[in-house]
Amino acid sequence: MTKYIFITGGVVSSLGKGLSSAALGALLQARGYSVRLRKLDPYLNVDPGTMSPYQHGEVYVTDDGAETDLDLGHYERFTGVSARRTDSITAGRIYSTVITKERRGDYLGGTVQVIPHVTDSIKEAITSDLENTDFALIEIGGTVGDIEGLPFFEAIRQMGYELGRDKVLFVHLTLLPYIPAAGELKTKPTQHSVKELRSIGIQPDLLLCRSDREIPEGERKKIAQFCNVPHERVIPALDVDSIYEVPISYHDQGFDIEVLKHFKIKSPKNPDFSSWNKIIKTIQHPEGEVNIGIVGKYTGLQDAYKSLAEALVHGGLANNVGVNLQWINADIFETDSAIQTLESVHGILVPGGFGERGAEGKISAVTFARTRNIPYFGICLGMQLAVIETARNIAGIEHASSTEFGPCESPVIGLLTEWQSGDKVEQRSSKDDLGGTMRLGAYDAVLNPNSKVINIYKEKLISERHRHRYEVNINFKRDLMEAGLYFSGFSPDGELPEIIERTDHPWFIGVQFHPELKSKPFDPHPLFASFIRAAVDQSRLV
Numbered sequence: 105m106t107k108y109i110f111i112t113g114g115v116v117s118s119l120g121k122g123l124s125s126a127a128l129g130a131l132l133q134a135r136g137y138s139v140r141l142r143k144l145d146p147y148l149n150v151d152p153g154t155m156s157p158y159q160h161g162e163v164y165v166t167d168d169g170a171e172t173d174l175d176l177g178h179y180e181r182f183t184g185v186s187a188r189r190t191d192s193i194t195a196g197r198i199y200s201t202v203i204t205k206e207r208r209g210d211y212l213g214g215t216v217q218v219i220p221h222v223t224d225s226i227k228e229a230i231t232s233d234l235e236n237t238d239f240a241l242i243e244i245g246g247t248v249g250d251i252e253g254l255p256f257f258e259a260i261r262q263m264g265y266e267l268g269r270d271k272v273l274f275v276h277l278t279l280l281p282y283i284p285a286a287g288e289l290k291t292k293p294t295q296h297s298v299k300e301l302r303s304i305g306i307q308p309d310l311l312l313c314r315s316d317r318e319i320p321e322g323e324r325k326k327i328a329q330f331c332n333v334p335h336e337r338v339i340p341a342l343d344v345d346s347i348y349e350v351p352i353s354y355h356d357q358g359f360d361i362e363v364l365k366h367f368k369i370k371s372p373k374n375p376d377f378s379s380w381n382k383i384i385k386t387i388q389h390p391e392g393e394v395n396i397g398i399v400g401k402y403t404g405l406q407d408a409y410k411s412l413a414e415a416l417v418h419g420g421l422a423n424n425v426g427v428n429l430q431w432i433n434a435d436i437f438e439t440d441s442a443i444q445t446l447e448s449v450h451g452i453l454v455p456g457g458f459g460e461r462g463a464e465g466k467i468s469a470v471t472f473a474r475t476r477n478i479p480y481f482g483i484c485l486g487m488q489l490a491v492i493e494t495a496r497n498i499a500g501i502e503h504a505s506s507t508e509f510g511p512c513e514s515p516v517i518g519l520l521t522e523w524q525s526g527d528k529v530e531q532r533s534s535k536d537d538l539g540g541t542m543r544l545g546a547y548d549a550v551l552n553p554n555s556k557v558i559n560i561y562k563e564k565l566i567s568e569r570h571r572h573r574y575e576v577n578i579n580f581k582r583d584l585m586e587a588g589l590y591f592s593g594f595s596p597d598g599e600l601p602e603i604i605e606r607t608d609h610p611w612f613i614g615v616q617f618h619p620e621l622k623s624k625p626f627d628p629h630p631l632f633a634s635f636i637r638a639a640v641d642q643s644r645l646v
């Protein structure tokens with residue numbers, strides 16, 4: 105039967121609950137257990153799909169087409185287990201299920217209430233779709249004490265009571281701030297946070313204490329005593345240089361062994377950390393480094409491009425090099441002189457994005473990469489803008505643009521109104537709701553035998569995750585091809601261009617999908633590995 109591990113957070117947000125959950129998942133997996141990681145998000149949006157990246161960071165898309173929290177990306181990168189729609193449980197989704205049932209009359213005349221109807225619905229979501237799972241790790245978003253989190257905390261409290269303490273473990277992540285004037289790490293915020301948790305009926309079994317320095321024995325004892333947690337289950341979670349060091353660092357502090365002891369698992373299998381050790385070694389001792397310029401709109405908040413940044417690091421791992429990321433706001437390229445900022449980079453990447461702001465700047469970055477033979481990687485919007493750049497500057501289609509930016513004379517990028525999804529045809533119009541209506545999730549693409557990408561993937565049929573509303577307008581295919589743009593991948597029905605590349609350039613590839621979502625440190629995505637390889641070659645030239 106599945107065992108449940110609930111991970112809550114206190115003191116402040118952004119302590120890395122997602123990473124801690126992902127790391128514990130990896131540690132249990134290294135001992136041969138099967139894991140599933142899930143996120144409960146107490147906000148009222150049905151999913152983060154309609155939220156600005158500035159509010160919420162990246163929207164992570166699953167194979168089955170759900171738009172989810174970026175923590176699901178950490179889970180997948182650390183465990184390799186593909187996240188599913190059922191792994192993302194928001195208050196918005198729960199309430200919409202409950203209200204739909206109420207309208208249908210399913211509650212048979214009863215008064216519908218947070219307890220038991222909302223909490224029951226949360227419990228149902230937590231326990232559904234978990235076949236063949238030894239451990240379900242469930243992270244609760246926000247911090248203890250948030251009003252909107254209360255139904256979630258109540259639901260997990262009930263699960264602890266109903267399933268028994270040997271089936272459920274409560275992990276609480278806190279912060280020990282260092283106060284320079286006192287020269288001490290302070291335990292009081294942790295004590296208060298645990299008090300808050302206990303006031304709603306949850307006694308944590310294990311505390312994970314974030315700290316920027318060693319935690320003195322006296323402090324650890326104090327936390328154990330005042331928080332009612334055994335001393336060896338007050339686990340120091342010290343800062344590390346790379347997120348990929350987190351699993352082993354937690355293991356060294358006894359995290360996984362204490363988790364297994366809680367569940368009374370007597371003789372656990374020995375962990376196999378070989379792939380993690382290899383990753384850490386490469387990160388700590390790279391043989392060189394490359395500079396990659398990422399020209400985007402949300403460069404002020406790196407969480408907006410979380411998977412992308414990680415996939416570039418993975419591309420570095422595949423080539424034994426470190427990757428320096430230079431985040432460049434596309435707006436600056438609206439003035440000509442700023443383009444020189446790109447002189448020092450060995451590869452230029454224009455990531456996915458929405459809306460017109462910054463588009464002209466990004467197009468200037470494409471021109472720079474194309475004319476200077478600098479490796480160029482365009483992802484989703486970055487591919488669409490590369491197509492517009494060729495249309496305008498080589499094919500001579502002066503007013504080429506995307507209808508996403510307003511009505512235009514030559515829509516080389518247009519609204520996607522119909523596509524094949526399995527045996528179903530999806531249809532859209534410009535009047536549809538914005539939430540959940542894009543072309544989302546995994547779709548196959550067939551690669552052209554003479555393409556560069558087929559050599560990179562070493563496969564003819566690929567599957568990648570999508571999140572877009574616009575597409576390359578096939579009516580311009582001939583003009584674009586004559587201008588040197590090669591269509592190297594299509595949807596299996598041959599209707600939707602999925603990949604473009606330039607044959608007159610060392611490395612110029614644009615993809616309509618998001619390959620960054622599937623890259624793993626122990627299995628770098630082939631396109632990122634190849635792009636960084638090209639950047640390494642470029643660095644030798646300059």
Ligand code: GLN
Nearest residue numbers: 456457484485572573574
């Ligand atoms: N805005 C573009 C579209 O909807 C690109 C989307 C993206 O980059 N994810 O097609």
